[in-house]
Amino acid sequence: MKNDIILSGVGGQGILSIASVIGLAAVENNIFLKQAEVHGMSQRGGDVQSHLRLSDKNIYSDLIPLGKADLIISMEPMESLRYLPWLSKSGWLVTNSNPFVNINGYPPVDEIIAEINKIKNHIIIDADTIAKEAGSSRSGNIVILGAASPFINIPFASLEDAVRKLFGRKGEEIVELNLKALKAGRNFSAQ
Amino acid sequence: MTKLLLLGDEAIAQAAIDAGLSGMYAYPGTPSTEIMEYIQSSNEASVRNIHREWSSNEKTAMEAALGMSYAGKRAMVAMKHVGLNVASDCFINSAITGVNGGMVVVSADDPSMHSSQNEQDSRFYGKFAMVPCFEPSNQQEAYDMIFDAFEASEKYKIPVLLRITTRLAHSRSSVILKRTIPEKKLCLPEDPLQYILLPAIARKKYKTLLATYEAIKFDIRISKYNSFKDGRKRDLGIIACGIAYNYLLENIEDIVDDIPILKISSYPFHKDLIKDIAHRCKEILILEEGYPVVEEGIRGILDDGINIYGRLDGTVPRDGELNPAIVAKALGLPVNCGRDIPALVKMRPPSFCKGCGHADMFTSLAEAVKPFGAGRVFSDIGCYTLGAMPPYNAISSCVDMGASITMAIGAADAGLFPSIAVIGDSTFTHSGMTGMLDAVIKNSPITILISDNSTTGMTGGQKSQATGRIEQICKGIGVESEHLKIIIPLHKNHDENVRIMREEFEYKGVSVIISSRECIQTAKRRKSSETSND
Numbered sequence: 001m002k003n004d005i006i007l008s009g010v011g012g013q014g015i016l017s018i019a020s021v022i023g024l025a026a027v028e029n030n031i032f033l034k035q036a037e038v039h040g041m042s043q044r045g046g047d048v049q050s051h052l053r054l055s056d057k058n059i060y061s062d063l064i065p066l067g068k069a070d071l072i073i074s075m076e077p078m079e080s081l082r083y084l085p086w087l088s089k090s091g092w093l094v095t096n097s098n099p100f101v102n103i104n105g106y107p108p109v110d111e112i113i114a115e116i117n118k119i120k121n122h123i124i125i126d127a128d129t130i131a132k133e134a135g136s137s138r139s140g141n142i143v144i145l146g147a148a149s150p151f152i153n154i155p156f157a158s159l160e161d162a163v164r165k166l167f168g169r170k171g172e173e174i175v176e177l178n179l180k181a182l183k184a185g186r187n188f189s190a191q
Numbered sequence: 192m193t194k195l196l197l198l199g200d201e202a203i204a205q206a207a208i209d210a211g212l213s214g215m216y217a218y219p220g221t222p223s224t225e226i227m228e229y230i231q232s233s234n235e236a237s238v239r240n241i242h243r244e245w246s247s248n249e250k251t252a253m254e255a256a257l258g259m260s261y262a263g264k265r266a267m268v269a270m271k272h273v274g275l276n277v278a279s280d281c282f283i284n285s286a287i288t289g290v291n292g293g294m295v296v297v298s299a300d301d302p303s304m305h306s307s308q309n310e311q312d313s314r315f316y317g318k319f320a321m322v323p324c325f326e327p328s329n330q331q332e333a334y335d336m337i338f339d340a341f342e343a344s345e346k347y348k349i350p351v352l353l354r355i356t357t358r359l360a361h362s363r364s365s366v367i368l369k370r371t372i373p374e375k376k377l378c379l380p381e382d383p384l385q386y387i388l389l390p391a392i393a394r395k396k397y398k399t400l401l402a403t404y405e406a407i408k409f410d411i412r413i414s415k416y417n418s419f420k421d422g423r424k425r426d427l428g429i430i431a432c433g434i435a436y437n438y439l440l441e442n443i444e445d446i447v448d449d450i451p452i453l454k455i456s457s458y459p460f461h462k463d464l465i466k467d468i469a470h471r472c473k474e475i476l477i478l479e480e481g482y483p484v485v486e487e488g489i490r491g492i493l494d495d496g497i498n499i500y501g502r503l504d505g506t507v508p509r510d511g512e513l514n515p516a517i518v519a520k521a522l523g524l525p526v527n528c529g530r531d532i533p534a535l536v537k538m539r540p541p542s543f544c545k546g547c548g549h550a551d552m553f554t555s556l557a558e559a560v561k562p563f564g565a566g567r568v569f570s571d572i573g574c575y576t577l578g579a580m581p582p583y584n585a586i587s588s589c590v591d592m593g594a595s596i597t598m599a600i601g602a603a604d605a606g607l608f609p610s611i612a613v614i615g616d617s618t619f620t621h622s623g624m625t626g627m628l629d630a631v632i633k634n635s636p637i638t639i640l641i642s643d644n645s646t647t648g649m650t651g652g653q654k655s656q657a658t659g660r661i662e663q664i665c666k667g668i669g670v671e672s673e674h675l676k677i678i679i680p681l682h683k684n685h686d687e688n689v690r691i692m693r694e695e696f697e698y699k700g701v702s703v704i705i706s707s708r709e710c711i712q713t714a715k716r717r718k719s720s721e722t723s724n725d
Contacts, residue, residue, distance in 0.1 A: 010539065023363065027196055036362040037198075040221030040306030040650065044574065046541035061441035062362035062434070065515035067527035078537070084530040091529075102542060107535040115533045 001031075003054040003153045004064045006083045009075030010100045011043035014141035017166070018073060019050050021145060024162035025154045026054050036062040045102050047079055054153060073148045075141060076100045077112045077124070084119075092121040094148040094189075096140060098128045123147055123189055130184050136174075139181035146185020156186065193368040199359035200225035202330040202366045203269075203297055206337030208235050211372040213264035213292070214242035216252035218621065219650035220271030221306035222360035223299035227269060228653070239374065245647075247656045248592070248621040249274035253281040253296070260294040260350075261386060263378030265341055269297040272311050277592065277622070279316065282350070284388060286320040287396045289348035291380045293341035296322075297353045299360045302481050302512035306649075308572070308591070310510065312481035313354040317458055321404040323413050324352040324458040326433035330364040332416070332456065338369060339412040346410070347403050356480050356512065359434050408461045416456035417464055421471070424449045428472030430465070431455070432485055435478035438518040455485060465489055469497055476521060477501035480513050542577060548708030549575040551680035552642050552688075553583040556613070559692035560585075563609055569602070571595040571623070573615035574648040574710075586613060593622025599637045600630050608636055609696035616643040616657035624664060627701075631669040636699045640692075641665075642680075644710035652713040665703050674702035681708065 005022070007015040019035055026033045036051040051064045066085050072093045074080030080095035087093060095116065099109055116122050125147045127140040134143070142163065149156055163182055167175045197205060204226045207215065215236075217227040230236045230243045242259070246252035249270040259266035270278060275298045282296060298313035317324030323343055327333035333355065340351040384392050407413055422428075428451040431439045436454050443450060453468045469475060475497060477486045486501040500506035500521070507513070507521050516526045543550040553575070560568060570576060570586035571594060578585040588598055595612035603610040614623050619641050630637055643661055647653040657664070665675055676695060678688045688706075695702035 011541070019363075023196055027194075027365065032365075033196065034362055034364045036358055038305070039225070039361050043651075044541040044544060044577065044649070045539075047539040059364075060437040060444070061515050062358045062364075062437065063514050065441060065519070065526075067529045069529075078535075079539075081533050081536050084532055085528050087529040089529070103537055103539055105537055107537065111535055115535065119530075 001056045001153050004069045005052040005071045005073060006064060006069050006086050007050040007052060007073050008079040008083055009048060011045050011048050013075040015048060015050055015075055018141050018145045019052055020166055021159060021162045022052060024165050025158040028158055029154055032059050034059045034062050047082060049083060071148060071151045073144060075144060081115055092151045093119050094123045094144060096127040096144055097124045125188050131181050134180040134184045136177040136181060139178050142178045142181040143185040146182040147189045149186050150189050194365050196363055197330055197366045198225055198361060198363050199330050199333050199355055201229045202334040203337060204229035206334040207267045208233055209369055209371045210338045210341050211265050211374045212241055212267055213374045214256060214259040214266040216246050216256045216268040218246055218249045218252055218270060218274060219647045219653045220274050221650055222301055222357045223269045223271045224650045226297060245654055249278035250281055253278035256294055257281060257285050260290040260292040261380060264292040264375045266292060267295045272298055272300040272313050273307060275313055275316055283320045285350050286322045287388060287393055287400055288386045290344055290350055292375050293344035294350040295337060295340045295353055296350055300354060300356045300481055302356055305357055312484060314458060314484045317352045321400055322350050322352050323407050324354055326354050326456050327359060328434050328436040328456055330366050334366045343410060343412045347407055349403055356434055408459050413457045417460050419453045419467060422448060422450040425471050427474045427476060428468045430475060430477045430485060432479040434480050435513055438513050438515050439478055441515045442519050442522055442524055474498040478518060542580060544711050546711045548644055548680045549642050551682060552706040553578040553585045555685050555688040556692060557583055557585045559689045567607055567609060568611045568613055569595045569598040571614040571618045573618050575613060575615055575642050592618050593626055596623050596626035596639055600635045603635050603637050610637045612637060612639045614641055616641060616661060617647040617655040620657040627668050630701045634700045638695045638702045641705045643705050643707040646710045646713045648710045652710060661705055670701055670703050674698055677705045677707060679708055680706045
């Protein structure tokens, strides 16, 4: 088993929380894991990505080789396209449909969607709305994780356990909201 | 058996705690910051009361670590690569004084300059100071090396350097912990002259250092991290240093039995290691993250027949960090790149956070400076370096910690008037105060704008030594009260702030404007923790 995942977004969008949930679940399942993050300057509103590698064997490189990613999980539609050189031909792209516009000349959203539609395996999800419907507008990242979960080689129940663990400190209410968000994302992909 | 999922930085921190650390010293700097942060948030460190406060800069941190080591206890000091430049005076001399309690220096290099001004390679500093240098290839090795580093440091009475790079510092993997070692007791050095580097003593100590640097090559604690693995084919042998070993194995996992590989993860190493692989193979490829340190050592002026490939002949690019694709190309393997990035994808450079006080300050500064013309604002290292980006385009320099003030002095000496420095609060107490003293003593006609957000912002909001002290410091250094102004960088104060700036630019002596408003990120965090505590 090998699962190479690129998480992408803009600094502050919560991609590291997605990585933490997958990481906790991977450790519980005794899966080897390496996860490279971006800290520092880029976190100030720049593009950020994390390379997350899961395997049943020892993993060498902290970075995913070009053309080898099985999955791109993106908090932002334009950012999902930035990592296409890493996506394998059979890989999946799961992205939020809501743009984060903090630069001049941000391309028209319909043109971005048209580019995403060229990828054979893709899911575009309005995570912001679904998160709001699930009760927490701040859980968009967990919604997207739910939507991507069918393509991650970890049992869904383990991801739920990891959400409980990660948000446990913030109280039962926050845990429930995030579990609902995870499930809502999962249901979206199942449709 | 305890197994934790840790960043490389965190593995180093956890190892130090487990290896009996008594004092951690650091100044924040990407990609090293998380080492101190991990120790500050560690329960174990708090129970043992391990020293874990930030220092004013890397030099004060290194000196304090040396002091703790003098008193017989284990100390660690961590910094980013350019921080080692600041600390180098103490670092080089600490190799000559030697240590008492074990002392480990962690320098985190940033090849490809993700968050830095250069991509210098700290292994050079190891050689320069003549101290052992470890270069872990993964998080577990980083953890294990700290134990050996402390032991070797105490056995040979020498500080030990641990060099990591961004990818290891900020990549997470599981790490198996060892049994904890108790802290050392307070114990002064046996030789009362050990730390007194008077020339007569230093000459003797230097001879000792030269001998030690030879001897440590044979010490198992250091040499065990270098290993040779033979291969069935003898055409190409590969030398892979530190994290480069991972990119190599990523590419040749299936054919690893064919290829002779020398893995280098500690320095200095015995030259027979290189001779062995060279005698077996027709050609040698050298993969190293950073400068061609090993390659330069191996390539002779008179090459003796064997072909050597690496960064110097262009097989591997001369600059930038390695990755699996670069190593694949160097090995002559195909790279199966996915689709190209669509042309519509725009760059998204870092920018000021919404509501940032630096941004309001730069808006006012840009207007205030307009009548005098461009090219007269010298800036410094921090979030406010983003004042270089549009729409502000407000600064003309960013060189090293503190250089804003001193470059403004030099330009003023040359006749540039007004000459303006913009420096953050934490950078000011790191390296700006001495420059300010120079300016005061010769009454330089400069304006120093201290953009005070009460934190060390770029690295994620660590405590700033300057908080609540800037005004007093400026007055103490000798800035006149009439020309020490405090402004609040808010949109509603814009006109008033522009007026104050212009007034001070016109003054033919040292004037200081403290532009003071809390970092929007730390303010947010503070407010949310205050509400959750209610």
